[in-house]
Amino acid sequence: MTAVHESVLDAIGGTPLFRLSRLGAGLAAPVYAKAEFLGIGGSVKDRAALSMVLAAERDGLLKPGGTIVEATSGNTGIGLAIIGAQRGYRVIVGVGDKASPEKSDILRAYGAEVVLAPTVLPLEDPAHLFNVIRRLAEEIPGAWFANQYDNPANPDAHLRTTGPEIWEQTAGRVTHFVAGVGTGGTITGTAEYLKEVSGGTVTVIGADPESSTYGGGDGSPYFVESIGHFLHPATVEDRQPEAYRTDAPDAFERVPDRESLLTARRLAREEGILAGPSSGTAVAAALRVARRLGPDDLVVVLLPDSGRSYLSKVHSDAWMRQWGFLEESEGAGGLRPLLDGAGPLVAVDAYTTVGEAARALRGAPGGIAPAVQPRTARPYGVSAMEVVGSVSREVLAAALADGTAEPDDPLGALLGPALPTVGVGQSAEEARGALGAGHPGVLVLVDGRAAGVLPRSSLGDG
Known part of the structure; x- marks a missing residue:
């Protein structure tokens, strides 16, 4: 019999499991997906949002008619907006x-006020999203800052609901649980329950973007929303969320962005499950885990949110090509042949000197290069989000020749605007269109990272 509820809040949780029969075909261990995208707000964050609000009400932190304030990649905010609509906040x-x-469109539809702010900044920067929202919470009378990253009611929601549901739905047969780590609340609370009820036999795997620091990456930007940990190179003091217990995952599977995004698209096209990119990360990790297991094992992977929130991104062919995640191109051939013939990428530290930049540019195709935020190590290359400008050999040579600049001067004053970017799967015609009249070349992206520069002369005249 279909359940009947007095309000949408009573329907939070209780999501089904689906076996991934097509993506898991040929694997001895079955893989079941916990479909959190079927929640009222479309994500697993409904659970944490309700738990945090109820705890704040109980503790007197959130009064009737008060204001809920939160910083989020979107999903927790949607859960809070639904609860606010129901309870008058x-x-x-x-x-x-x-x-x-x-x-943001969904949040506004629920009546929430949306404040956009950057996150690819040092944590200490006053303009960083977290600092903007903390100030708002302090300035607004009667405001309560939900603070999902450090709120114990976040993991408690999963200790009380998500873990028990998985145990009951699998009749205690689950042997491996796979989930992404964002605030850490989902994996922490669920892991605590499953390990305790199983006597420690359930293995918990964190699914992490390859460059995220949780799994051992360099902290550089990545393209999967809502999970992982980004670390700006200028951040003075990094910190882990208090909602995350580092001993919750027994191991990590680190998944490149392309594998995550393509797996999310496969979920829709092969399983009929329209889920977001972090679900792609989790499923890619779960399939890896399942390949190492046998028929007595059972893998449960948590799918955090709906793909309806990413129709303009991972589920858009145009967006995927624009950022270099799809190689195929409509019409004329893609840029791969030109890129392969252009030589290795030369990137220049935006905070270096004029003389050092001039030396670096000697091997740059067309004498132009992206200027990037400094980072001590770049095992995954230069993220497109770290490019802050461009450098021209011609401009530097002229400045040195006429005495406008000295070799030991900071480069900053001679930086040009960032080069337009195109994905490796786009066409030469699209690259020429991106050039316009004022740019000397384009920066070609592969998997969201700078892979090379194509000077205007290499693109032909169309």
């Missing part, structure tokens, strides 16, 4: 400027 949600636009 004003809701102000800070969303990172790199989050999908659909999330």
Whole structure:
């Protein structure tokens, strides 16, 4: 019999499991997906949002008619907006400027006020999203800052609901649980329950973007929203969320962005499950885990949110090509042959000297290069989000020749605007269109990272 509820809040949780029969074909161990995208707000964050609000009400931190304030990649804010609508709270949600636009549209549809602010900044920067939202919470009378990253009611929601549901749905047969780590609340609370009820036999795997620091990456930007840990190179003091217990995952599977995004698209096209990119990360990790297991094992992977929030991103062929995640191109051939013939990427530290930049540019195709934020190590290359400008050999040579600049001067004053970017799967015609009249070349992206520069002369005249 179909359940009947007095309000949408009573329907939070209780999501089904689906076996991934096509993506898991040929694997001895079955893989089941916990479909959190079927929640009222479209994500696993409904659970944490309700748990945090109820705890704040109980503790007297959130009064009737008060204001809920939160910083989020979108999903927690949506959960809070739904609860605010039901319980009569004003809701102000800070969303990172790199989050999908659909999330802001959904938040506004629920009546939330949306504040956009950057997150690809040092944590100490006053303009960082978290600092903007903290100031708002301090300035607004009667405001309560939900603070999902450090709120114990976040993991407690999963200790009380998600873990028990998985154990009951699998009749205690689950042997491996796979989930992404964002605030850490989902994996921490669920892991605690499953390990305790199983006597420690359930293995918990964190699914992490390859460059995220949780799994051992360099902290450089990545393209999967809502999970992982970005670390700006200028951040003075990094910190882990208090909602995350580092002993919750027994191991990590680190998944490149392309594998995550393509797996999310496969979920829709092969399993009929329209889920977001972090679900792609989790499923890619779960399939890796399952390949190492046998028929007595059972893998449960948590799918955090709906793909409806990412129709303009991972589920858009144009967006995927634009950022270099799809190689195929409509019409004329893609840029791969030109890129392969252009020589290795030369990138220049935006904070170096004029003389050092001039030396670096000697091997740059066309004498132009992207200027990037400094980072001590770049095992995954230069993220497109770290490019802050461009450097021209011609401009530097002229400045040195006429005495406008000396070799030991900072490069900053001679930086040009960032080169336009195109994905490796786009056509030469599209690259020429991106050039316009004023740019000397384009920066070609592969998997969201700078792979090379194509000077104007290499693109032909169309």
